[in-house]
Amino acid sequence: MTMLRHVAIAVACGALLLLLSYRLDLYRDLQFAEVAAEVGAVAGLTVLIGISGQISIGHGAFMAIGSYAAALLLLHQHWNIGYVIVASGLVAAAAGGIMGIAAARLRGPYLAGATLMLAVALPSLADKYQSVFGGDQGLSVSITPPAALGATFPLQRWFVWLSCAATLVLLVLLANLVRSRIGRSWRAVRDDEIAASLAGLNVARLQILAFVVSAACAGVSGTLYAMVTTIVTPDAFTLTLSIGLLTAAVLGGLGSLLGAVWGAAILVLAPPFLQDFATSHGFSSAVSSNVPIAAYGVVLIVVMLVFPAGIQGGLRRLLGPAAPVAAAPFSALRRHAPAREEKEEGTV
Amino acid sequence: MNDGSSVAWDEGESEPGAGALDVGGITVRFGGLTALDDVSLSAARGQVTGIIGPNGAGKTTLLNVLCGFVRPQAGSIAFEGKELTRLRPHQLARHGIARTLQGIGLFRGLTVAENVMVGANGSARAGFFAALFGTPWSDRDEQRLRRRAIEALDRVGAADLADDLPGELAHGQRKRVALARALVAEPRLLLLDEPASGLDEGELPEVGALIGELAGSATVVVIEHRMDLMMSICQRIFVLDFGKVIADGTPAQVQADPAVTAAYLGAERESAADG
Numbered sequence: 001m002t003m004l005r006h007v008a009i010a011v012a013c014g015a016l017l018l019l020l021s022y023r024l025d026l027y028r029d030l031q032f033a034e035v036a037a038e039v040g041a042v043a044g045l046t047v048l049i050g051i052s053g054q055i056s057i058g059h060g061a062f063m064a065i066g067s068y069a070a071a072l073l074l075l076h077q078h079w080n081i082g083y084v085i086v087a088s089g090l091v092a093a094a095a096g097g098i099m100g101i102a103a104a105r106l107r108g109p110y111l112a113g114a115t116l117m118l119a120v121a122l123p124s125l126a127d128k129y130q131s132v133f134g135g136d137q138g139l140s141v142s143i144t145p146p147a148a149l150g151a152t153f154p155l156q157r158w159f160v161w162l163s164c165a166a167t168l169v170l171l172v173l174l175a176n177l178v179r180s181r182i183g184r185s186w187r188a189v190r191d192d193e194i195a196a197s198l199a200g201l202n203v204a205r206l207q208i209l210a211f212v213v214s215a216a217c218a219g220v221s222g223t224l225y226a227m228v229t230t231i232v233t234p235d236a237f238t239l240t241l242s243i244g245l246l247t248a249a250v251l252g253g254l255g256s257l258l259g260a261v262w263g264a265a266i267l268v269l270a271p272p273f274l275q276d277f278a279t280s281h282g283f284s285s286a287v288s289s290n291v292p293i294a295a296y297g298v299v300l301i302v303v304m305l306v307f308p309a310g311i312q313g314g315l316r317r318l319l320g321p322a323a324p325v326a327a328a329p330f331s332a333l334r335r336h337a338p339a340r341e342e343k344e345e346g347t348v
Numbered sequence: 349m350n351d352g353s354s355v356a357w358d359e360g361e362s363e364p365g366a367g368a369l370d371v372g373g374i375t376v377r378f379g380g381l382t383a384l385d386d387v388s389l390s391a392a393r394g395q396v397t398g399i400i401g402p403n404g405a406g407k408t409t410l411l412n413v414l415c416g417f418v419r420p421q422a423g424s425i426a427f428e429g430k431e432l433t434r435l436r437p438h439q440l441a442r443h444g445i446a447r448t449l450q451g452i453g454l455f456r457g458l459t460v461a462e463n464v465m466v467g468a469n470g471s472a473r474a475g476f477f478a479a480l481f482g483t484p485w486s487d488r489d490e491q492r493l494r495r496r497a498i499e500a501l502d503r504v505g506a507a508d509l510a511d512d513l514p515g516e517l518a519h520g521q522r523k524r525v526a527l528a529r530a531l532v533a534e535p536r537l538l539l540l541d542e543p544a545s546g547l548d549e550g551e552l553p554e555v556g557a558l559i560g561e562l563a564g565s566a567t568v569v570v571i572e573h574r575m576d577l578m579m580s581i582c583q584r585i586f587v588l589d590f591g592k593v594i595a596d597g598t599p600a601q602v603q604a605d606p607a608v609t610a611a612y613l614g615a616e617r618e619s620a621a622d623g
């Protein structure tokens with residue numbers, strides 16, 4: 001049974017992660033929590049691109065929406081963190097719905113452009129409405145471990161627990177969806193919109209739904225991220241983050257949830273390493289701070305050219321029996337302009 | 349669910365042979381090109397109705413109008429007395445209408461069984477939240493859809509391909525799968541755009557028999573260039589040329605019509621001049 005199987009896997013992973021959180025030092029715990037936080041956004045994005053066939057290169061915007069919603073709720077309503085996580089996911093989902101309505105009318109480069117604009121424009125709202133969003137200073141996010149864990153329980157470990165628990169729930173729900181009729185319908189729409197609509201699928205509604213689901217994941221992920229970094233500021237959600245999420249999804253293997261875990265780990269752990277490398281090799285700080293985004297560009301191109309199924313696809317090929325590695329997920333990145341689609345429609 | 353081989357018409361409904369699909373005065377212009385010019389035709393229940401005509405005559409465009417992909421400048425469409433002119437493509441399945449595409453249009457990232465399950469989507473009962481939480485109800489629904497898909501594949505003789513990907517299939521096999529995807533919805537109107545194109549001569553009789561059998565439970569409209577096949581499976585044929593219906597009748601009548609011969613000869617002469 002789908003639910004039981006996925007929950008069993010999640011519980012087993014949860015137990016392992018719990019043990020791991022005790023083995024790591026507190027600095028590593030913090031990094032661990034950050035990885036877990038980012039997994040949700042990458043997983044949502046990999047489903048959006050790899051399964052539903054729509055591109056978003058501004059997914060950081062939905063993380064921003066989730067994290068600001070969470071910060072405001074914690075600051076003004078003092079809600080329990082569990083409710084805050086759910087609520088911020090719902091707020092981001094609503095934003096995703098609006099983006100999805102636009103997305104259902106846009107294809108390929110036009111959709112890419114629209115999502116890009118969202119990511120560029122959104123952080124400036126924080127400046128415009130300083131009294132609400134705190135401008136460049138941002139909003140602080142402070143949570144404490146529940147008293148039941150004892151007064152000396154380290155905050156970092158609590159971050160790990162929360163991030164892992166929330167992310168595992170997200171992954172279970174996403175895995176259910178992807179394996180269901182909804183996931184199949186998304187893949188059908190991705191592969192051939194005309195045939196899908198003739199088969200009775202409401203293409204626009206499915207595309208909007210994919211944006212809603214994906215944005216909800218990013219919203220939850222943003223909340224966890226804000227919690228771990230204890231602050232939300234506009235410059236946490238630059239275009240670099242969005243490109244990073246995209247790179248992580250592609251690197252892990254589009255459409256693969258496990259791939260999203262690898263991708264998120266690399267997204268969080270690699271940039272500090274790259275920056276150190278650049279600084280220690282005598283690059284100026286202006287250059288070295290741009291190294292991550294340059295690296296993302298290179299990684300995106302290389303992976304797409306030589307390793308199109310990503311890390312997870314590679315692992316599957318190494319470990320499993322010759323599983324079909326679908327090249328289909330990349331159709332989202334190759335989609336052409338509406339003018340061309342219309343012509344194809346005429347000749348169906 | 350019926351067993352697919354023979355279906356009794358509901359009590360009180362019209363007899364086989366009575367009009368089921370009525371298309372009246374359809375005109376479609378693409379810029380300066382008149383693709384369809386006041387086209388009227390009807391397809392009778394329990395019969396195979398053919399549409400033939402030279403390349404570019406407007407056959408596919410007519411199906412695109414029936415499916416809501418192309419909005420006609422004028423005309424009306426009614427199926428079983430219900431007006432269809434304003435329908436969007438995804439609503440057709442709900443009205444018992446299915447279509448296969450000239451270009452096959454299988455979902456290449458889905459297995460054959462999954463492709464056909466997409467066609468059965470209209471009968472799915474479990475919704476978004478059942479899927480999100482992976483409830484036993486949604487699992488059972490999936491199993492039921494899969495069973496139906498296998499049954500449909502069985503009807504077209506492709507059940508053994510269930511777990512293959514479309515890319516691994518031969519052309520004729522893909523055509524069968526596309527047909528199964530249309531059949532699985534148990535349509536009452538089946539629109540087939542060149543179901544035999546690219547098939548070997550040897551595969552034609554089987555396809556012809558299958559299409560004839562489908563007319564037992566649906567109104568079937570077929571577009572096809574393979575004349576010998578059309579002559580053997582159609583009860584009535586409409587001939588389109590430059591967007592106009594230039595002839596209609598039984599296969600024998602159409603074959604004997606000098607206007608039809610002229611249209612095909614004209615088309616041949618044109619392509620000879622082109623080449």
Ligand SMILES: Nc1ncnc2c1ncn2[C@@H]1O[C@H](COP(=O)(O)OP(=O)(O)OP(=O)(O)O)[C@@H](O)[C@H]1O
Binds near residue numbers: 343345347378401403
């Ligand atoms: N969307 C469109 N925009 C512009 N012109 C179109 C469009 N769809 C079809 N046409 C034109 O309309 C005419 C009829 O095309 P259609 O595809 O209906 O022909 P057909 O009878 O199906 O031909 P074939 O036997 O080659 O499939 C052609 O001249 C075609 O170029």
Ligand SMILES: [Mg+2]
Binds near residue numbers: 407408409450
């Ligand atoms: Mg055609």
